[in-house]
């Protein structure tokens with residue numbers, strides 16, 4: 001059974017089509033990244049998957065059920081983009097309340113509230129009010145809320161938006177530690193973060209799926225080496241890189257990185273040749289990595 005199956009899903013707001021015949025399938029196996037520009041339809045898609053909105057046409061199946069169906073209670077959870085905690089209640093009180101809504105006894109619900117707070121490393125703030133917490137802590141509590149009852153599928157809409165590097169890392173580590181027991185689908189604009197976390201990527205634009213790929217196998221059949229320079233004469237460097245043995249193509253990205261396309265398994269030998277070339281010219285590099293970044297995989301003209 002597919003975890004998520006969308007078939008020709010369309011959704012409009014008035015005359016504006018937010019989702020346009022969107023079809024994709026998510027099978028189990030590692031976190032899935034949902035990527036796309038502002039207004040692409042990511043939040044609208046999450047709303048439809050959760051059953052908050054009903055598509056105008058097409059069909060959706062989540063864990064084998066229609067979105068919003070009672071069979072999904074406790075099995076599917078979501079962190080909305082604008083998740084807000086209730087200012088009137090302590091953190092523990094509201095997590096306990098939501099756990100009780102899942103059918104837990106008062107005692108079980110309290111234990112569960114503390115369990116999920118421990119997962120986000122915030123047991124110490126259980127008795128505080130949301131107003132006493134930083135933005136990052138509020139976000140982590142909202143993620144804890146999504147983890148109540150150990151759901152099988154968790155949709156996270158911009159889980160690290162506006163967070164500092166330490167909070168971002170904490171959330172990344174949490175998702176990594178849970179990914180074998182919980183399937184995550186994560187919408188974010190932070191491609192670096194998604195690359196570290198996700199096994200596959202769905203790219204949507206104007207409500208349509210424009211790209212779908214596995215992160216590891218995105219470059220099957222070809223190897224890449226990505227080079228970012230501190231100082232170099234690009235006009236001399238580019239042809240010199242092209243002349244190296246085994247290099248079939250060199251592209252310079254908008255971010256100024258050089259992406260070398262090579263035959264498979266040329267990577268390590270090529271790496272040392274690149275380093276020799278740089279050293280011979282007295283050029284210094286900022287980054288040299290085997291493979292290419294998710295950003296480059298998604299946006300390069302050749303992919």
Ligand SMILES: Nc1ncnc2c1ncn2[C@@H]1O[C@H](COP(=O)(O)OP(=O)(O)OP(=O)(O)O)[C@@H](O)[C@H]1O
Pocket residue numbers: 013016017018036037038039040041042043044045
């Ligand atoms: N309630 C609404 N009423 C009218 N239009 C809406 C509504 N919600 C979203 N839209 C429009 O639908 C399109 C998709 O919006 P959506 O929020 O799903 O995109 P998104 O990919 O999540 O964007 P972002 O990355 O900026 O969060 C946008 O053009 C948006 O303006």
